[in-house]
Amino acid sequence: MVQQDKAKGIAIVTGAARGIGAACAKALVEDGWSDILLCDLNGELLEETAQKLHNSGARITTLAGDVTAADFMDRMIEACDGKPVAAAVHAAGVAPKMVDTAGMLEINWESALAFTHAVKPRMADGGAVVLIASNTSYFPIDEELKDIFERPLSAGESAAYAERVGNSFAGYLLAKRGVRALAKSEAVAFGEKGARIVSVSPGLIDTEMTQDRETDTIQKMINEAAIKRVADTSELAAAIAFLLSPKASFITGCDLLVDGGETAGMGYQ
Numbered sequence: 001m002v003q004q005d006k007a008k009g010i011a012i013v014t015g016a017a018r019g020i021g022a023a024c025a026k027a028l029v030e031d032g033w034s035d036i037l038l039c040d041l042n043g044e045l046l047e048e049t050a051q052k053l054h055n056s057g058a059r060i061t062t063l064a065g066d067v068t069a070a071d072f073m074d075r076m077i078e079a080c081d082g083k084p085v086a087a088a089v090h091a092a093g094v095a096p097k098m099v100d101t102a103g104m105l106e107i108n109w110e111s112a113l114a115f116t117h118a119v120k121p122r123m124a125d126g127g128a129v130v131l132i133a134s135n136t137s138y139f140p141i142d143e144e145l146k147d148i149f150e151r152p153l154s155a156g157e158s159a160a161y162a163e164r165v166g167n168s169f170a171g172y173l174l175a176k177r178g179v180r181a182l183a184k185s186e187a188v189a190f191g192e193k194g195a196r197i198v199s200v201s202p203g204l205i206d207t208e209m210t211q212d213r214e215t216d217t218i219q220k221m222i223n224e225a226a227i228k229r230v231a232d233t234s235e236l237a238a239a240i241a242f243l244l245s246p247k248a249s250f251i252t253g254c255d256l257l258v259d260g261g262e263t264a265g266m267g268y269q
Ligand SMILES: NC(=O)c1ccc[n+]([C@@H]2O[C@H](COP(=O)([O-])OP(=O)(O)OC[C@H]3O[C@@H](n4cnc5c(N)ncnc54)[C@H](O)[C@@H]3O)[C@@H](O)[C@H]2O)c1
Pocket: 014, 015, 016, 017, 018, 019, 020, 021, 039, 040, 041, 042, 065, 066, 067, 068, 091, 092, 093, 094, 095, 107, 108, 132, 133, 134, 135, 201, 202, 203, 204, 205, 206, 207, 208, 209, 210
């Protein structure tokens, strides 16, 4: 039967203090989600972001913590107070210049895996998960490494590849390939629970991560794109809110590129 209504339960957003995560929290409130758990490492900024949403009438709760901490996912599930997970966005992540390769794989890949495993058994019927990948996951890379990251990895496994991966930019590309592969490989298991899982691959979005616009990579992406500008976070959040809504009830196990045609312009598959 075609799903008509929103799934019943709580919505979770990680990386919610700023950037894409904060925009998703706002979009979910605007879309009528009434019970939302916001998570981030930066507890102070998270409270400020939550404060702006309190007047909406939605029930907003917060959880400060590091998504890579051993106990974080248990704390997150505990904060859901026994409610099923109706919508979940994993937006916590870092840019290559912020961490070394092992840290990159741990935050941008391992935490996506842990997040997916944590919410899977608790998904509401009709619920959906959005993992944030990146359109850099379509950039060409070493075939051998591609084979590694495009198969489902197990928890802790990616760290073993840090040395082979090289620098943290390469780590970023591979971590995001891993995220895309994760949404695909988990789709059937989520389907068995009546739930969906997708990844979204943003292009250049106006956040802290993209303030340094003079780099060759960013200039190339803008110059060759179909839409030659950086996007507002609200443009990405609108696509994510759609994917979490019943309007996207037949969309699962795939990746949505929201990149203004950067990948198309650069000729990547
Ligand atoms: N901005 C872009 O152009 C762009 C493009 C493609 C993909 N992405 C991806 O989108 C996601 C969000 O990026 P953004 O641009 O909003 O960045 P951002 O830096 O503005 O926000 C990231 C948020 O994640 C939080 N965070 C970082 N590490 C954490 C950890 N270990 N535990 C808990 N929270 C943590 C930060 O405190 C911050 O609030 C990232 O995964 C990023 O790779 C961004």
